[in-house]
Amino acid sequence: MAVTGMSTNDGAVGVAQLSHAFGGKDVLSDVSFRAEPGHVTALLGANGAGKTTLFKCIAGLVRPDAGRVFSPAMSLRSGQPPAQHIGFALDATALHPGRSVRETLRLATILAGVGRDRVGPMLDRVGLRREGRKRVGALSLGMRQRLALWVALIGDPRALVLDEPANGLDAYGTAWVHDTIRSAAESGAAVLISSHLLRDVEVVADHLVVIDRGRVVSDGAADDLLRLRGTHVAAADPDALTRALTARGMQHTWSAETATVQASPEAVGQAALEAGVPLLHLSQARTDLQELFMSMTTDRKDG
Numbered sequence: 001m002a003v004t005g006m007s008t009n010d011g012a013v014g015v016a017q018l019s020h021a022f023g024g025k026d027v028l029s030d031v032s033f034r035a036e037p038g039h040v041t042a043l044l045g046a047n048g049a050g051k052t053t054l055f056k057c058i059a060g061l062v063r064p065d066a067g068r069v070f071s072p073a074m075s076l077r078s079g080q081p082p083a084q085h086i087g088f089a090l091d092a093t094a095l096h097p098g099r100s101v102r103e104t105l106r107l108a109t110i111l112a113g114v115g116r117d118r119v120g121p122m123l124d125r126v127g128l129r130r131e132g133r134k135r136v137g138a139l140s141l142g143m144r145q146r147l148a149l150w151v152a153l154i155g156d157p158r159a160l161v162l163d164e165p166a167n168g169l170d171a172y173g174t175a176w177v178h179d180t181i182r183s184a185a186e187s188g189a190a191v192l193i194s195s196h197l198l199r200d201v202e203v204v205a206d207h208l209v210v211i212d213r214g215r216v217v218s219d220g221a222a223d224d225l226l227r228l229r230g231t232h233v234a235a236a237d238p239d240a241l242t243r244a245l246t247a248r249g250m251q252h253t254w255s256a257e258t259a260t261v262q263a264s265p266e267a268v269g270q271a272a273l274e275a276g277v278p279l280l281h282l283s284q285a286r287t288d289l290q291e292l293f294m295s296m297t298t299d300r301k302d303g
């Protein structure tokens, strides 16, 4: 099958029917999804699921065996430098270790065709003013991640593709990355990030694409996926609650005094009200999300 790249006038990033094999082993199989402008889309998958290979296909570093890539980087007829169309941060350790932070940002401004006067304010925004003269190789992984993100952002691109942007960051750094990503999306950019940890992306992503062994197993609004988490509920009379749930066909399991119900808190509350069962507790289940993710993806412990 022929491989074609396609420009997107609307600024979306994505792939269609993308497949790739390394040495005869399928790594990506018929993968399709879009990351829309103004949204943060997270590609979730266990180690080795194919996320980095997919991002490399989008960046043009790997030529897929079949399928198409959608990216504003392909609409270069305007003559604008690619960095004003799409910004990539695929591997923070790939920044040249011998250059200073300031040189790295200066080089990025030249390649992006933007003024060198952005370097000073950029150093402040990235929180690296004091490290400006330091060599990149002397920075912590977290600092390099911040720098890589800003190199990606320097041309104010219409799309951003970031591989594991919170990797190696502490809680403060992670919050900073999330704020930066969200404000890029709020300014209209299509943001595509990857992670192997659901908790890294659930606070920042609007859209979740889950891949397992190179195949898409779930693609939808984050809220819809989160709603599947179910509800924790407890009542002074657990038997009465069980009867109310069972009568309405609501699947549930009990752990100690609390039931986890495969329904929204609104539906469970309504069921209890109609059955006249006073509740002691009602909340959205949080832990089940990880279980849900695990249930969608294959157990990879045995490789």
Ligand SMILES: Nc1ncnc2c1ncn2[C@@H]1O[C@H](COP(=O)(O)OP(=O)(O)OP(=O)(O)O)[C@@H](O)[C@H]1O
Binding pocket: 022, 023, 027, 045, 046, 047, 048, 049, 050, 051, 052, 053, 054, 196
């Ligand atoms: N250049 C390559 N040559 C051969 N196999 C490769 C190559 N690059 C990746 N692979 C294999 O492709 C599969 C997917 O790897 P990839 O790095 O895309 O996964 P990933 O989801 O990004 O994983 P991680 O979260 O560990 O970074 C793995 O089995 C990996 O060993």
